[in-house]
Amino acid sequence: MSRPKRWLQRRMERWIVARADAVTVAVDAMREMFAARYPEMADKFIYIPNGYDRSDIAGLVPVHGEAGRFTILFAGSLYRPGELEAFLGGVEKLLERRPDLRARLRVQFVGRVSADNRRLADAYIAPGRIGDVVSFEGFVPRHVALARMAGADALLQLMTAEPGTEMFVGGKLLEYLAFDRPILAVMPPGEGRRLVDSLPVGRSADVEPDSVADALEGLLDNPPAPGPTDPAGRYDRVNLARELADVLDRVVAEHAARTGRD
Numbered sequence: 001m002s003r004p005k006r007w008l009q010r011r012m013e014r015w016i017v018a019r020a021d022a023v024t025v026a027v028d029a030m031r032e033m034f035a036a037r038y039p040e041m042a043d044k045f046i047y048i049p050n051g052y053d054r055s056d057i058a059g060l061v062p063v064h065g066e067a068g069r070f071t072i073l074f075a076g077s078l079y080r081p082g083e084l085e086a087f088l089g090g091v092e093k094l095l096e097r098r099p100d101l102r103a104r105l106r107v108q109f110v111g112r113v114s115a116d117n118r119r120l121a122d123a124y125i126a127p128g129r130i131g132d133v134v135s136f137e138g139f140v141p142r143h144v145a146l147a148r149m150a151g152a153d154a155l156l157q158l159m160t161a162e163p164g165t166e167m168f169v170g171g172k173l174l175e176y177l178a179f180d181r182p183i184l185a186v187m188p189p190g191e192g193r194r195l196v197d198s199l200p201v202g203r204s205a206d207v208e209p210d211s212v213a214d215a216l217e218g219l220l221d222n223p224p225a226p227g228p229t230d231p232a233g234r235y236d237r238v239n240l241a242r243e244l245a246d247v248l249d250r251v252v253a254e255h256a257a258r259t260g261r262d
Helices: 003-019 028-037 039-044 081-097 099-103 115-124 142-151 171-179 191-198 209-221 237-259
Strands: 023-025 045-047 070-075 105-110 134-136 154-158 183-186 202-205
Touching (some): 003 039, 023 028, 028 039, 028 045, 039 045, 070 209, 081 099, 081 105, 081 115, 081 154, 081 209, 099 105, 105 142, 115 134, 142 171, 154 171, 171 183, 171 191, 183 191, 183 209, 191 202, 202 209
Parallel strands (some): 023 045, 070 105, 070 154, 105 134, 154 183, 183 202
């Protein structure tokens, strides 16, 4: 981006913030960034995260994996090869040092896969590698994916280690919270990983094979105790809608007080 365009965008941003009564952001790190950028208006910035909707899974009948295997499910699209390669490399490293886990572990990918990731996947599931543990099933209808998520032993989130991802959480990760299943997140330090690490059933790993292997081994040997993923309902959209309503009520009341209108 050119310097004049950056200057113009920053001027527009300040104009908007100065005239707003409140500014909501979906990532707490972004709230901190804006508060530091505009310290004289720091109290305008309010963090209300994205979340999940339990009505999406009301009445859902879980579809479980193979009996006797710990099934980890990734549901979504795969575009960037780096994150997938780190994960599959970690699975392979784990099975090399713990062959006994080969009969216990199952990793399933459902969703669209880019051409680069398809080539990578084919290399790893070739004979003699990890094709007996890892499968790629392609696109499935949403209700099927939801039922598979509900029946999995753990849910997988992947995120590449690139500049800017420290502020990214991801809709898939938030959707996972509704299922009360353990979550394994392979992602760089940042907002999303902090969320996972704060969960009673969350486990995380760096985007590199050794860390992935360690996290998988810990998940299989010491799985989290069953329980709610989000016990306080912090990310439940019912509660988030209430938070937003409170902000709107306050802004309207403050405006009425300033203008003398009811």
